[in-house]
Amino acid sequence: MFDLVLKNGMVVTPQGVILSDVCVKDEKIADIVSCGRCLPAVSTIDVGRKYLFPGVIDLHVHFNDPGLPDREDLRTGTMSAAAGGVTTVADMPLSGNPTIISSAALTRKKDAVLERAVVDCALWGGLVNDNTEDLAEMAAAGVCAFKAFTCCAGDDFPYVTRDILLKGMLEAAKHNFLIGVHCEDEEIISAMEIDARSSGNNSVRDFLCAHPPISEEKAVDMVLEAAEISGARVHICHATLPSVVRKVTAAKSRGIKATVETCPHDLIFTEDDLEKQQGFLKCTPPVRKQDDVEGMWEMLLSGKIDIVSSDHSPSTLSQKVSPRGNFWDVWGGVTGVQTLLPILFNYGVIKRGLGIEELAQLTSTKAAKIFGLWPQKGAIAVGCDADFSVFDPVAKWTVSQEKLFYKNKHTPYHGMEITGKVVMTFVRGKCVFDNGVINLIHGKLLDCNKKN
Template sequence: MSTYDVIIRNGHIVTEETIVQGDIGIKAGKIAVIVVGQSIETEAEGEINAKGLHVFPGLIDSHVHFNEPGRTEWEGLETGSKSLAAGGITTFIDMPLNSTPPTINRENLVLKKAASERKSMVNARFWGGLVPENINDLKDLFEDGVLGFKAFMSPSGITDFNHVDDVTIYKGMKEIARLGSLLAVHAESTVICEQLAQEKIAEGHTSARDFTASRPIISEIEAVRRIISYAEATGCKLHIVHASSRKVVEVINEAKHRGVDVTVETCPHYLSLTVKDLEEKGGLAKCCPPLRDESEVDDLWKAVANGEIDVIASDHSPAPPSMKEIKNGDYFKAWGGISGAQSTLNILLTEGHFKRGLPLQKIAELTGAKPAKLFGLFPNKGTIKAGSDADLAIVDLNKSFELKKEDLYYRHQQSPYVGKTFNGKVITTLVNGQVVFQNGEIIKEIEKTV
């Protein structure tokens, strides 16, 4: 019998702290040994030659919408998890909305878990929802394993997942604090966004820039300041998702410095796309908060480099093509959500490492170690250490490619990144020691349901 199931040989091993060259021995889904500067002498049942390649911790995408058990015509766990595997992502945390039924009680979480066990080819974890009607369900959801709760401070666009008023969110935060969990919030001001949108539409101003102007940065700042004050009053751990501007991040970091337990996420689209892309690509580039100007993109990268951002996640929010169409020039009516989960690492390497000199260790930290620590998965996930799960992404930094529609594993092969040239290509992805993606192909069979 071989000592190891798999040995990855001669790779440049990237962690949140270092880059070293060596071998990784994998046994029973775990990293059994890391040998630096020399070879593992024994043989294995399978070997991967990673000479000249970089081995990253499998990425953790803590913000996806996979639309299952119901509404799978939008995405679904099978196609969604395949796209993650192709992008080097080995763990996701699925948001409680956009699927039917939403994950707002124990019964609905059971359905979500059952679907993921049948269909997901990567590690699945789940958010619970905080909505006006379910404060009494939070304890059950927490005890059944959700890693945190998600609430909207403005309308979500989904009729079965209501946004929370200030009293509800305050009461919910008190309960979440009591449970020792955390609350993630979509932070935009309902008053500012709705009033500005009504004014724009009444005037017949419905262009891409009109839509963006209706959801200004100050709307995020107002909501963030308000929710931070509730966090201070309740002691609830807080996570702000998809910050679109460094101006928002600065407010969060001011709160951190005075002792508030708050973290912040941004997304690859805010680090690579602008309102000009929204004009050119139409509904494929529509999201909320909206894309900003190029100067905001550059400032967000400075925040990343300076350690002001805690997590980078995709906010993969797909929809059928018909819902993404811009009809009669009206950007207000199309569904808002970016399909981008497969491209997260490509964007961080191309725009961050190659264009701006962001260290590879920083990418590993933002997509691995930090989310793993935040959501209680470290050190099993998010790093490369003896004893950690063998969730790994092997990348060729010397390969460039143009993303084509047919490369995408999404149910609907659409993305604002199609046509872009990326530097750095995922060659192999391992989940719990098993190769699930290699050389452009998904190679693990997924159990099909009738």
């Protein structure tokens, strides 16, 4: 007797989309069989030839928990994930309090996950200026990867200089951790910002001038060089430029263990949109020019981008608006965990011919492999965790604030008409999202060093 059978699904498997029934037993996919057989199960759901995607793995979210619950917490963040077909998130080590740069801080984070998460959760630790000696202990305690910044990320998350980055990567190579990096050149961006501010230049355009493409490119060069010297695995977070993706492609061909991610907002919005949307679209590196957006799609469609993550980075409404009209003072970070899959389906599959299997690779399979969660996560195959989203490819809907589960319901996608909708989401065979309603199940804390 199976626990659950999902009947008549257009099942997105690594071998292609196959109309079949998926059987779940003890939280795992127990069998995938052709339709029409009467399979004994505690619960059977006919998904009516909708797509069954492997649960999305969003490797880049900031749920600000513990510490800054005004912006988001692990409950609202993972509810939003569930509503977007995301069954595993990897929470970033900064923008909460404390930042996850020590084993003690990690313990508090784990408690928050176990108490509040409704989808499965893996954790990033931080590589900062003075904790390279603590990395191995944090990894042994369950951190799956370490995030570093090459530019300012706040006083409680000091950025790495070149020597520290290399030191961290040598440690990473020894113990086989992944290092993910936010790439911008601190010297360039801080000099430009100080100069602009001192002249009273405080607009969106001034902000864009202070985050030029060359700043991202230079930082990526430094990171890839450190990866080459150390032999560590590196992940370039939220690339916004085709030139950056090309650098990673060239590095891969030289045997460097590098991967690259981009975000939906980098594939949809331009500098002109930032002028219109102001704070709601402010993030760093910033959204770029139309040519860059087109170039990023070419990179994505030709398989040169490994994964797409949301970089869901919430804030309160007041943090998004500067009372004095000074754009420098606006909080940087864009929300998006709930819209990741439908936005990519609408703009990638429908508008640009991205394959369904490629979409599953970009949003699930490769993320599982990069983060050490494969083969437990990342595919609809016998033996994998029963993580799915049921996706209606023809349903039309409009992104609006009242549909969002975010604590602060702002999104740059507000008002967009989208084709393709997440209807149900299952985490290890349990239904966490059903047609607009969240079921509060318990998410699991994932440790990529152990069998979960």
